[in-house]
Amino acid sequence: MLSTADNDLLTRTGPGTPGGRLLRSYWQPIAAAEEMPIGGDPLPIRVMSEDLVLFRDDQDRLGLIGQFCPHRGTDLSYGRVEDGGLRCLYHGWLFDRDGNCIDQPAEPEGRKFCDKVRNTAYPVEEKGGVIWAFMGEGAAPMIPDFQFLTAPEPNRLAFRTIQMCNWLQGLESVLDPAHTTYLHRRPVGTVSIRSGNDVRKLRGVEPPDISTENASYGMRIYALHNSPNGKKYLRVNNYVYPCGATPSTSTGEVGYQGRWYVPRDDVSHHAFEFFYRHSEPLDKETLRAFRAENVGADLRHVRRAENRYLQDRDEMKDEGSFCGMGEYFPAQDAFAIETQGAIRDRTKENLGSSDIVITAARRTLINAIKQVEAGNEAPGLIRDNAEGLFADFICTSTFIEDNEDGPGFCRRLLAGKSAAE
Numbered sequence: 001m002l003s004t005a006d007n008d009l010l011t012r013t014g015p016g017t018p019g020g021r022l023l024r025s026y027w028q029p030i031a032a033a034e035e036m037p038i039g040g041d042p043l044p045i046r047v048m049s050e051d052l053v054l055f056r057d058d059q060d061r062l063g064l065i066g067q068f069c070p071h072r073g074t075d076l077s078y079g080r081v082e083d084g085g086l087r088c089l090y091h092g093w094l095f096d097r098d099g100n101c102i103d104q105p106a107e108p109e110g111r112k113f114c115d116k117v118r119n120t121a122y123p124v125e126e127k128g129g130v131i132w133a134f135m136g137e138g139a140a141p142m143i144p145d146f147q148f149l150t151a152p153e154p155n156r157l158a159f160r161t162i163q164m165c166n167w168l169q170g171l172e173s174v175l176d177p178a179h180t181t182y183l184h185r186r187p188v189g190t191v192s193i194r195s196g197n198d199v200r201k202l203r204g205v206e207p208p209d210i211s212t213e214n215a216s217y218g219m220r221i222y223a224l225h226n227s228p229n230g231k232k233y234l235r236v237n238n239y240v241y242p243c244g245a246t247p248s249t250s251t252g253e254v255g256y257q258g259r260w261y262v263p264r265d266d267v268s269h270h271a272f273e274f275f276y277r278h279s280e281p282l283d284k285e286t287l288r289a290f291r292a293e294n295v296g297a298d299l300r301h302v303r304r305a306e307n308r309y310l311q312d313r314d315e316m317k318d319e320g321s322f323c324g325m326g327e328y329f330p331a332q333d334a335f336a337i338e339t340q341g342a343i344r345d346r347t348k349e350n351l352g353s354s355d356i357v358i359t360a361a362r363r364t365l366i367n368a369i370k371q372v373e374a375g376n377e378a379p380g381l382i383r384d385n386a387e388g389l390f391a392d393f394i395c396t397s398t399f400i401e402d403n404e405d406g407p408g409f410c411r412r413l414l415a416g417k418s419a420a421e
Helices: 005-013 017-021 168-175 199-203 284-294 305-310 329-338 355-375 406-420
Strands: 027-032 045-049 048-057 062-068 080-081 086-087 102-105 125-129 128-132 156-165 211-215 217-228 230-242 245-248 255-265 268-277 398-402
Touching: 005 017, 005 168, 005 355, 017 355, 027 045, 027 156, 027 255, 027 268, 045 255, 062 086, 062 125, 156 168, 156 329, 168 230, 168 245, 168 255, 168 268, 168 329, 168 355, 211 355, 211 406, 217 355, 217 406, 230 355, 230 406, 305 329
Parallel strands: none
Antiparallel strands: 027 128, 045 048, 048 062, 080 086, 125 128, 156 268, 211 217, 217 230, 230 245, 230 398, 245 255, 255 268
16 A cells, blocks of 8 residues: 555646656647637636637647736636737737737736736647647657557547546556456457456456566556456556556457546546557547547546436346446446545555565656656657657557466567567
8 A cells, every 4th residue: 555645746746746747748648639620619628627718810830828918817718819929808908829928908008918928828739630738848759659649640549528536546546457357347249339348258257467667668467367268468558657557458469459548637637548550550430439438528428426327226136247337438438437436545454465566666657756856857759860660669468378478578579679670
């Protein structure tokens, strides 16, 4: 279990907090690109306890500035997009995408003080169907060239959902290999709409052997299953500094996913999903339709605490559903993390051997926070254009040889990669 001090260190991410400084050292996704189309309306968005507004100016350039006008505090998300910026409706003060006040029409011509007024502003960049923001100090690093960001558009898709609990609960859920054979259990022969695979046929129902090892980008996670076909089935997932993960799909040779958990504040977060296929287009129509059935216009799951996640106890009585909460796995995950409370009190936990990933991830995060607090650069940053992506990054699911384990399999892949280069 964690001490109260360490739990606060990991879960508090507002301006000036140690955890917030770590998260601000990296680019963070803040919205799906489809939420901010060309000519779209300004979008109010809360990120790490800061109220901001995302907009495109009249030249279609992205901007991210403080939501409330520095004049008298009126909400700029209602403003007019014109004349090179976003204009407040109250007195017409105009702010460009860098936060500069460039017009004060209600002030006398000789008494304007635009040069003395500045709004909060952060750089933003669109990549991989998502809009990213850098809210840290100093020179921004690169956004790593994960394949789910750089692949041809037909092969990738991104969504944002809002979940009502601390960001770390979302991250810990996606990193946890042990829960998938329980919470998400489905009968043999049931094909997942999201991955297109019969998960139980590949993995069985027994918990996997779990291990971890450090990597340049964070941590590699191994889950080794005894498949019902008698073979060894390995999933190689990853924790990516500071709040990302790349879970492999059930057939990771085909593709994998990205997940990012970005705090809105300390009691809610943005959950981003990135879908990716190596060499074939995604069935976007099916993925979008399945999501539309399960996520409301407010970007929250239809199944939520207010309706007890629409749990059907009769559905639990047969093999139809282990948890009685339908087939949409993200809503099942939301149940598991949101019912822990707004901020989980980790001093009250009783962790077992299957929680090895959780304890390792917490340790890695605490070390990263302390590294930044000591005045050093955050770990896992990419600053060289030649790098693009981490040389030791692997994300896959596959059957392996009987004499192999996870680390041995990855060493073989990395050795082959080096030889090819």
